[in-house]
Amino acid sequence: MKHLNEDELVAYRYGEIAGGESRDAIARHLRDCAECRASFETLVRVLELVEAAPVPERDERYGQRVWQQIAPRLEPRPAFDWRAWLAPRRLAAVGAMGVLVLAAFLAGRLSQQKKTPDVAGTAPAPQQIRERVLLVAVGDHLDRSEMVLVELVNADAPTASGQELDISSEKERAEQLVAVNRLYRQTASSSGDAAMASVLDDLERVLLEIAHSPDKVSSAEFATLRRNIEKRGILLKVRVVGSDVREREKSVVQGSRGNHS
C-alpha cells in the first residue's frame, strides 16, 4: 500500500474513508508504516490542541436572560412571505458590500494619485490598507465562486432517462456572485491589473451561464454546463488567482507591520 496522503488521513480520522481503501487496510498501514503513523499522530495532536481551547460555560439562568432580551423584540407573526423579502435583501446586501469595497478602493487610488508619498517607516500607508480591504473582499468572492464551481463539477450527473439534477442552489448563488464579480472586474481593469481582470471576466461568463440555467437540468444540459466550466479551465484559474490574492494580502499585512514597528 502506498503512503497515505493528507486527505486520507483526515478522512480516516473522521471515519470518511477516501479512495476506496477500507478502514482496516488503513489501520494496518498505519501500524506498519512509521512515516504515515508519525504524520497521523501529528494530525491527532493538532486536533487535540484545537480541542484544548476552552469554551466559556453559561449558567442555568442563561436561557432566562436570553428570553428577557428578545421578548420585547418579538413581533406579531408576519402576514407576508419572508422568503420573497429575504432574497432581494440578500442580493442588495451583497451588492452594497461590493459598492463599499469598490468605493474604498477607488478612493484610495484617487488619493494616491493626488498625494505625495507618506514618510516611510511611520505607519501603514492608507493605500496599503485599502488594498488589503479589496484583497480580503476579492479573496472571499473567489472562495465562494470556487465553492459553486466545485459543487457543479463534482455533482453526480443524472443517469436515467428523464432524470434531472437540481442546481437551484448553485444558480441562486451564481446570480448573487455575478453582480459583485462585475464590480471587481471593472475595478481590476481600471487599475491596470490585466491578469486579474481577465480571470474575473472568464469567471463572470461562467457564473452568468450558471445563473441563466434552469433550476433543474437534464443529463445533456448538465454535461454541456460542466464541459464549459472545464473547457475554460476556470476552476484552476480561480484557485491560482485566489492563492495569489491571499499571498498579496499577507505581504500587505507584513508591509504594514514593518512600517508600524
Added chain:
Amino acid sequence: MVRMEASDAAQVAQALAGDQDAFRALVERHSRSLFRLAYRMTGNEHDAEEVVQETFLRAYRRLNRFESRASFGTWIYRIGVNCSLDLMRKVRTERSQKVTDDSAEELDIMERMPSEDPAPDRLLLSTELGGHVAAALDTLSATERAAFVLRHFEGRSIEEIGKTLGLRASATKNSVFRAVQKLRRALEPHVQSLPSRAQ
C-alpha cells in the same frame, strides 16, 4: 431525548397559537447548547450571544415553517449555524472596513485580524497555545470554520453538514479537509509542547 422532542413539538404548536410562554420554554431549554455552538463558530463571547438572540428571533418569525415531524433541536441548530455564518461574514467585512476608516496610527493590522476584541474569552485564551489556536481558527473562511466545527465538535455527518450549509457532499468534505489542513499548517510547530494522547 424523545420526551424533550415531544415537548418541543407541543410547545411549537402552542407558540404558533399565540402562547409566548411556550416559546419562552423553548428559548430557555436550547439557549446554552446554542451558545456553545455559536462560540465555537465565532470564537467570541459577545458575538456568540448575539447569534443566540438572532437565532431565536429568526426562529420565531419562521415558526410556521417548522415541520412537526422534525426535531426542533436540529431545526434551531441549523438556524444557529446560518446566523453564525452571517455574523462571521459581516464581522469580517466590517473589520476590513474599520481598518480603512481608522486613523493610520491606530492601525496595527496584525493585532486586529486574529482578535480584535479583548473580551474576557480572549483573555482566557491568552495563553500562548490558546492564542495560536484562536489565530489558526481565524485563518479559516466562514464556510471552512462552520464545516470544521460541525464535523469535529458537533460530530455531524458530512451529509447533514452539507444540508445545513447548502453544499454538496464533495464540497462539504473539501471544506472540512481544507480547514484541517490549514489548522495543521498553522499549529504543527506548536504540538510538540502537548503531551500525546494518541495510542
